Amino acid sequence: MGKDISKTTHTFLFCDGGSCQKKGSEQVVRTARAYLRNNGLWNTTHTIKTRCNGRCEDAPTCIVNSNEYWYKELTPEKIIPIVKSHIENNQPVEADLLYQKGWEQMTSTKELAPFKPKPFELKNDEELGECFITKGFSSDQYLYPLFLFLFENAEGVILNLINKTPIQFKDIISVDYSNTHTLELTTRRDTIELTIASVPKENKELQQSKISSTEYFYQKETQQTGIRFKNKFGKLIGKIIFDSIDNKVWEYCTSIQLLNTKLDVI
Ligand code: FES
Incomplete structure (x- = not known):
C-alpha cells in the first residue's frame, strides 16, 4: 500500500x-x-x-x-x-x-550574474550580408515556446529549412513536442521534425540536426528580420523570416527570447 x-x-x-x-x-x-x-x-x-x-x-x-x-x-x-x-x-x-518564505532575499554567497544575450552587433555576414545580429538561447526551454508563439502568431512568418520548400507558419496545423528530442510541425501535406532537446554525444545523426545556435538578425539593405538556426558544427539548419520589423513576433523575440535586447537601427 x-x-x-x-x-x-x-x-x-x-x-x-x-x-x-x-x-x-x-x-x-x-x-x-x-x-x-x-x-x-x-x-x-x-x-x-x-x-x-x-x-x-x-x-x-x-x-x-x-x-x-x-x-x-x-x-x-x-x-x-x-x-x-x-x-x-x-x-x-x-x-x-x-x-x-517571507525573507526579502536569499543568503547565497555564490550568486552568478544572470546570463544576458549580447547587444546586436553590426557585422558583414557571409550569408546575410551587412546585418545587425545577436545570439539567443538554443535550449528547448526557449525553442519550444518560440515555435509555439510563432504558431499562435503565424501571420507573415515563414520557415525556410535547408533542402525543403518554404512553409508559411499559417499552414502549420499543429506543433507537438512529445517526442524525446524532436519538435514536430505538421502541415496538411507534411510533418517536419526539428531537433531541439539535448541529444546524446554518440548519436551523430541527432548531433547534426540539433539546433545549437540561434541568431536573431536584421539585414541592413533589405530590412529583413529573422532567426537563423545552425548545428554545433556551424552548419546552417534553416531560417525563420518575418514580413516586417513591425510584426509583433519580432517584438516578442527581442523582449522574451532576447530578454529585452532591443535592436536600435533607426
Ligand atoms: S539546484 Fe540542483 S541541479 Fe540545479
Whole structure:
C-alpha cells in the first residue's frame, strides 16, 4: 500500500538535478531517508527527489514543505539536524538556509550574474550580408515556446529549412513536442521534425540536426528580420523570416527570447 498522505506532516524535496548530483546529493537523500526509516518517521513524512531546483550554485539543495524553506550546500552531516529540527520543533536550521518564505532575499554567497544575450552587433555576414545580429538561447526551454508563439502568431512568418520548400507558419496545423528530442510541425501535406532537446554525444545523426545556435538578425539593405538556426558544427539548419520589423513576433523575440535586447537601427 502507498503512503497515507493525510498523515504526512513534513515533505522534503531533494534536488536530484545534475549539479546537485555532482556535489553529493544522493548521499544527502540516502542519509535523510535512513534517518526517517530508523526513527519511525517514515509514514508521517515524505521525501521526493526533484529535478533542478534552479539554484545549482548552492548545490546540493533541498526544499522543506513546498516553498517554505530552501536549504543550500547540504551534506550528509547537515541533513539529519535539519530533518530533526523540522519534525521535532517545526523550526528550520537557519545557518543552512538559502531562503525562507517571507525573507526579502536569499543568503547565497555564490550568486552568478544572470546570463544576458549580447547587444546586436553590426557585422558583414557571409550569408546575410551587412546585418545587425545577436545570439539567443538554443535550449528547448526557449525553442519550444518560440515555435509555439510563432504558431499562435503565424501571420507573415515563414520557415525556410535547408533542402525543403518554404512553409508559411499559417499552414502549420499543429506543433507537438512529445517526442524525446524532436519538435514536430505538421502541415496538411507534411510533418517536419526539428531537433531541439539535448541529444546524446554518440548519436551523430541527432548531433547534426540539433539546433545549437540561434541568431536573431536584421539585414541592413533589405530590412529583413529573422532567426537563423545552425548545428554545433556551424552548419546552417534553416531560417525563420518575418514580413516586417513591425510584426509583433519580432517584438516578442527581442523582449522574451532576447530578454529585452532591443535592436536600435533607426
Ligand atoms: S541541479 Fe540542483 S539546484 Fe540545479
